[in-house]
Amino acid sequence: MKKILLLIIPLFLLTTNNLNGQGLSVKKFGNKLIKEDQAYGVRIPNWLINNAGKWSSIDLEEQEKEMIRELSKDIKKIRIIVASMASDQVKEDYNSLRTHLKSQYDNLIEARSEDSKLDLWIKMKNDEIKSLFFSVIDDDNSVAFFDIKTKLTMEKLKGMNFFQELEAL
């Protein structure tokens, strides 16, 4: 029994280390993508999201304002990058990113239509949504990337007024 454990434990540790080291992380992929010629990016920190929640633009419907107010408390940061006609390296990086996502995230939805591919991934710890990653990549290497870090729990989301109103529709 001891021999089996001695064999299994190092094997398990090796596998876990390999999985963590596999592929490009979301952060690294974003850092590479933003260096493309026609790439634009924005990082929205928590304090700005919170303030946006308080300001809640006058043009929005009451339900949308409520949604922003409630969600903004639990969103830690958002990073958005849009790159058009990026280099071919992006596709390689994207595949590497997918390898990383497969080991760290759960894939929720994958869709493809004509020349666009959409991916939605989630990283959860127990009931808490730690991270949401959404990407759209076109055959001409145009990429849109949204990385959202949150501390939102499923229970909180379920209890939010805007969510209950949405469900009632």
Place this chain on the structure above:
Amino acid sequence: MRKLLLIGFLMSFTLGLQAQNDAISKYFNQYRDDDRFTMVSINQKMFELIANLTEEDTDDEVLEMLSELKGLKILMTEESPKSFYNEAVAKINTKEYEELMTVRDKDQNIQFLVKDQQKGKIVNELLLLVGGEDEFVLISFEGKIYLNKLSKLVKNLDIDGLESLEHLDK
């Protein structure tokens, strides 16, 4: 030694289960990146989240079914639909499946196939093939599927391409 044999047996059992889905997975993977097709794949985690976030007064069986769905795969094309339909029928080993229902009219064929039927109410896989003049659609539902609740669930999910499953109501 006995433990190692047990581990080996469990591993081969898991591999065996994976092989059952090979025909559909292979066909799906063959065209998932093909520009002519629209592809949608919704994974187990998504269904778990939907089940978690769904209203508490929702039908218990619908909730249970949502949380036990392992995946939904859709392939659709409007290019040479008849030839893709024939290819799918030929490639997918339809002997593995029990035919649940076939709807045939002059424009299209709709085949509902199920696997591992339990008393006619619950299936582990539902495969839908639609082939006609206008489009070819392949839909594969995996998980614990209550046939009598499926059409209700499909109406709630409101996903393009799943309309054919509402035939199960009839």
